[in-house]
Amino acid sequence: MAGLGVEVVDAFAEYLRALLDKAEAVNQVDRIEVPLTKSELDISYEPIRNIFGSATGEDKKRQYAVIETAVRDAFNSVLASTTIDSPAFSRLWNLLDIVSIFSDDEQCEPALLFWLVEELLDSQTIAGCRKVFDYLESRRERITAKHFSQKNLAILRSCNDLLRRLSRAEDTAFCGRVFMFMFQSFPLGERSTVNLRGEYHTENVTTFEVLPPADSSAGTEAEQMDLDEESAAKPASKPIPSIQEPPSTARGVTFSKTDAPMSADELYPIFWSLQTYLNQPKKLFNQTSFGAFKTGIEATMAMFKSPQINHNGRSDESKRGTKRKRSQSDDDLANAFNPKYLTSRDLFELEISDLSFRRNILVQVLIVLDFLLSLSAKAKEKLAKAKLPDNPNKSVMYADQVLGDEDSKWAVEMKKSIADYLKQGLEGPFFYRMVETVLSRDKNWVRWKIENCPSIAKPAVTPAEYLESKKSAKKTTTNKRIRPHPLGSLDLKFLAENDAQGGLERLKDPSRYRLPSIKSFQSKIDLDDMDIEMARDDESKNAAIEAKASKAWRALRIASRTKLVAFDKIERADKIDIIFQDDIKVDEPAVNGDEDNLDIEDAVAPTDKRPIAISGPSGVGKDTLVKLLLEKHPKSFGKKLSHTTRAKSTEEAHGKDYFFVTQEEFNILRDGDDFLEYSSINGKDYGTSRKVVEGIVSTGKVPIMEMDHQGIQQLKDGEFQARFIFLAPPGIPELEQRLKQKGSLSDESIKAKLKTAQEAIAQANSTNMYDEIIVNDELQSTFAKLESYIFKGKDTGEVSKIIQLDGAQDEIKEELKTEEIATPVAGNESAMEVDEKAAVTEGTSEAVPSQDTAPTITTVEAEARET
Numbered sequence: 001m002a003g004l005g006v007e008v009v010d011a012f013a014e015y016l017r018a019l020l021d022k023a024e025a026v027n028q029v030d031r032i033e034v035p036l037t038k039s040e041l042d043i044s045y046e047p048i049r050n051i052f053g054s055a056t057g058e059d060k061k062r063q064y065a066v067i068e069t070a071v072r073d074a075f076n077s078v079l080a081s082t083t084i085d086s087p088a089f090s091r092l093w094n095l096l097d098i099v100s101i102f103s104d105d106e107q108c109e110p111a112l113l114f115w116l117v118e119e120l121l122d123s124q125t126i127a128g129c130r131k132v133f134d135y136l137e138s139r140r141e142r143i144t145a146k147h148f149s150q151k152n153l154a155i156l157r158s159c160n161d162l163l164r165r166l167s168r169a170e171d172t173a174f175c176g177r178v179f180m181f182m183f184q185s186f187p188l189g190e191r192s193t194v195n196l197r198g199e200y201h202t203e204n205v206t207t208f209e210v211l212p213p214a215d216s217s218a219g220t221e222a223e224q225m226d227l228d229e230e231s232a233a234k235p236a237s238k239p240i241p242s243i244q245e246p247p248s249t250a251r252g253v254t255f256s257k258t259d260a261p262m263s264a265d266e267l268y269p270i271f272w273s274l275q276t277y278l279n280q281p282k283k284l285f286n287q288t289s290f291g292a293f294k295t296g297i298e299a300t301m302a303m304f305k306s307p308q309i310n311h312n313g314r315s316d317e318s319k320r321g322t323k324r325k326r327s328q329s330d331d332d333l334a335n336a337f338n339p340k341y342l343t344s345r346d347l348f349e350l351e352i353s354d355l356s357f358r359r360n361i362l363v364q365v366l367i368v369l370d371f372l373l374s375l376s377a378k379a380k381e382k383l384a385k386a387k388l389p390d391n392p393n394k395s396v397m398y399a400d401q402v403l404g405d406e407d408s409k410w411a412v413e414m415k416k417s418i419a420d421y422l423k424q425g426l427e428g429p430f431f432y433r434m435v436e437t438v439l440s441r442d443k444n445w446v447r448w449k450i451e452n453c454p455s456i457a458k459p460a461v462t463p464a465e466y467l468e469s470k471k472s473a474k475k476t477t478t479n480k481r482i483r484p485h486p487l488g489s490l491d492l493k494f495l496a497e498n499d500a501q502g503g504l505e506r507l508k509d510p511s512r513y514r515l516p517s518i519k520s521f522q523s524k525i526d527l528d529d530m531d532i533e534m535a536r537d538d539e540s541k542n543a544a545i546e547a548k549a550s551k552a553w554r555a556l557r558i559a560s561r562t563k564l565v566a567f568d569k570i571e572r573a574d575k576i577d578i579i580f581q582d583d584i585k586v587d588e589p590a591v592n593g594d595e596d597n598l599d600i601e602d603a604v605a606p607t608d609k610r611p612i613a614i615s616g617p618s619g620v621g622k623d624t625l626v627k628l629l630l631e632k633h634p635k636s637f638g639k640k641l642s643h644t645t646r647a648k649s650t651e652e653a654h655g656k657d658y659f660f661v662t663q664e665e666f667n668i669l670r671d672g673d674d675f676l677e678y679s680s681i682n683g684k685d686y687g688t689s690r691k692v693v694e695g696i697v698s699t700g701k702v703p704i705m706e707m708d709h710q711g712i713q714q715l716k717d718g719e720f721q722a723r724f725i726f727l728a729p730p731g732i733p734e735l736e737q738r739l740k741q742k743g744s745l746s747d748e749s750i751k752a753k754l755k756t757a758q759e760a761i762a763q764a765n766s767t768n769m770y771d772e773i774i775v776n777d778e779l780q781s782t783f784a785k786l787e788s789y790i791f792k793g794k795d796t797g798e799v800s801k802i803i804q805l806d807g808a809q810d811e812i813k814e815e816l817k818t819e820e821i822a823t824p825v826a827g828n829e830s831a832m833e834v835d836e837k838a839a840v841t842e843g844t845s846e847a848v849p850s851q852d853t854a855p856t857i858t859t860v861e862a863e864a865r866e867t
């Protein structure tokens with residue numbers, strides 16, 4: 001690429017001009033607001049390649065130089081020909097946008113944009129600089145996204161130059177914008193913006209009035225008070241307490257205990273003098289200054305704590321000084337004056353009576369005290385032990401300064417005193433907590449500086465870590481299948497391992513499943529009463545009271561079944577003797593209004609306490625049979641109600657027919673694994689709550705659960721321990737008849753139900769799902785079969801086998817007995833085989849159960865095939 005020269009610059013300048021013209025044509029809107037995009041300008045870099053070829057290495061540098069020359073030329077010509085307020089200036093914003101695109105695509109120097117910005121800022125007034133900042137802020141993310149390391153110095157330089165030009169007092173908001181721009185552009189851990197040398201803002205001098213001496217009749221000679229080192233060397237000419245000459249009364253740590261507060265006049269100069277030290281804590285390395293600082297803080301605290309701070313105002317206006325330090329004119333003040341505090345003597349009482357003001361000052365004091373304490377021997381020792389890098393930042397360590405023990409003690413006590421003071425008042429504790437947080441952050445900040453600002457960037461998450469956490473998150477949040485053992489239930493596998501027989505025998509112990517007699521609690525409660533009386537200490541007394549309460553509660557629950565009448569006579573919760581008496585009139589629990597007419601048996605509980613899950617096609621007679629069972633044995637069985645999201649009909653009642661819940665409530669229960677089974681029918685959800693079933697069990701009754709075959713499947717999947725009964729119709733025509741009898745179903749819906757019925761029957765026949773299959777032909781005889789099976793565990797002659805109660809699926813108890821059962825069952829069928837057969841049976845109406853299928857109800861099967 002030898003021979004690059006003016007011609008090349010011209011060639012690029014022409015291309016640049018074309019781009020600028022195009023940019024103007026593309027969009028007429030104010031370009032400060034809207035950045036140009038590469039696609040808008042249709043930049044292809046083809047012309048650049050034509051001019052420079054595919055430049056690399058040295059040639060690339062030349063390309064950069066040529067582009068910079070051409071760009072600067074264009075930049076200068078816009079700058080010379082127009083002002084920043086003119087609409088024509090948008091050509092310059094366009095130029096900067098184009099440079100930004102070029103630099104992102106590595107066609108020009110990455111920092112070129114900021115070099116130009118730097119020059120632009122130099123060429124503008126403060127008002128113009130605001131516009132330039134409008135431009136920078138609107139594109140901050142875009143222009144700092146790429147090649148930041150090559151740009152950062154230019155950004156820092158431009159911003160700092162600008163800050164130097166701005167008056168903190170008059171352009172406060174603009175200063176803030178510049179700082180914000182820097183904070184947002186530079187990463188948090190960027191060192192270049194850190195005050196590594198721990199320099200203080202020494203220009204920030206607080207000036208205040210010099211008061212004439214209290215006993216002076218000479219009037220109001222103007223005086224000044226300077227607080228920096230320079231004037232500190234001069235002896236104070238007034239007999240006011242000065243920071244250089246602390247009053248001897250203020251020594252030690254007795255400031256808050258004995259010292260009476262000064263008058264406001266006395267405190268005023270001392271108080272404002274403190275700003276010198278709060279501003280430049282390094283001055284405290286001087287012992288005299290430190291003494292003055294202590295005096296000032298103690299006097300201030302004494303005043304802040306004084307109840308009269310609102311009433312010691314000064315009335316004599318004539319005594320007030322009229323001039324400020326250094327004979328500054330108002331104009332001078334405007335330039336140098338930091339608008340931090342209003343220090344007029346007139347305002348002093350008002351200021352110190354203001355809680356926010358006092359808090360503000362005390363927080364500054366706390367910061368300086370922390371600084372001092374970081375120089376104590378103890379802190380130094382701690383720092384020496386800490387793991388520091390080889391080249392720690394010594395400028396903020398102040399290795400040569402050590403705070404003496406006396407002074408450390410003073411600082412600690414003062415800190416405590418200020419903390420106690422700040423914590424007072426309505427929001428004091430909250431405010432102090434906030435201050436503590438800030439202070440501890442500040443300590444960490446200093447430590448980070450001492451350690452030479454190590455990177456705080458965390459390493460990026462690796463793809464492997466990401467995938468791993470995604471997987472485990474998925475695992476914890478996906479809806480789990482029902483647990484093999486319901487929550488809170490015991491895994492009884494141990495019974496099968498050792499001493500199986502003994503374990504089983506122990507389980508048969510009636511005390512494990514029968515309710516204890518009420519009387520058994522009487523003596524135990526008496527013993528507890530004795531323990532309560534004899535207890536030596538509160539602990540054993542409380543333990544006895546708790547034990548008694550537990551027994552009393554259990555006794556009351558048992559009594560509630562038969563001795564409800566006694567409850568009226570109980571007057572105190574800890575005195576329930578009445579329920580142990582025999583001669584109380586017994587209240588029979590009511591079932592419903594006409595139970596007298598029913599053939600109600602006494603509570604004869606089935607020996608097998610597992611819930612009864614009854615399934616069968618719609619219309620087969622499940623409700624009818626369950627109703628009969630509950631009417632005849634109200635004390636032995638409890639019907640499980642389902643939760644549903646479907647609307648309640650006018651005849652139905654919540655808690656009687658269903659638990660009617662909203663979709664949201666249903667979802668919460670489902671996601672909380674509360675359902676033993678759930679399904680969706682016609683867009684409405686139905687579910688069996690584990691708690692409802694457990695509730696029935698806790699009353700000593702056996703739950704009766706009606707559900708479809710999918711529900712049964714879910715219970716089985718979750719290894720829910722129950723007895724599963726399938727109720728089959730004698731034939732499809734009979735089923736159709738019964739469905740019609742319901743009266744509420746359309747022909748369509750009956751047809752659909754019959755189809756589902758055939759599928760359910762086929763599945764019941766072909767799998768080992770059910771412990772018992774009962775055909776509901778004649779109602780009374782069916783009921784008798786049902787009762788017989790439930791109470792005696794005897795098969796009803798309808799089914800080929802009864803599966804062992806401990807869930808061993810492959811053990812056949814009895815063989816087929818009735819003529820209706822076509823084939824014997826192969827007990828060791830695998831689940832897979834069963835499923836396949838079910839699928840075949842469901843899939844075709846021609847399918848005939850094979851030799852090794854589960855019990856078959858031939859009449860129903862025949863009907864199904866015909867249909």
Ligand SMILES: Nc1ncnc2c1ncn2[C@@H]1O[C@H](COP(=O)(O)OP(=O)(O)OP(=O)(O)O)[C@@H](O)[C@H]1O
Nearest residue numbers: 618619620621622623624738741742776777778779
């Ligand atoms: N053995 C029977 N002989 C004749 N009719 C019967 C017999 N059992 C029940 N029915 C009648 O069949 C109809 C349907 O019975 P039921 O409502 O109990 O069925 P279901 O299985 O509970 O239906 P669903 O699941 O739709 O609630 C009722 O009118 C009932 O009187």
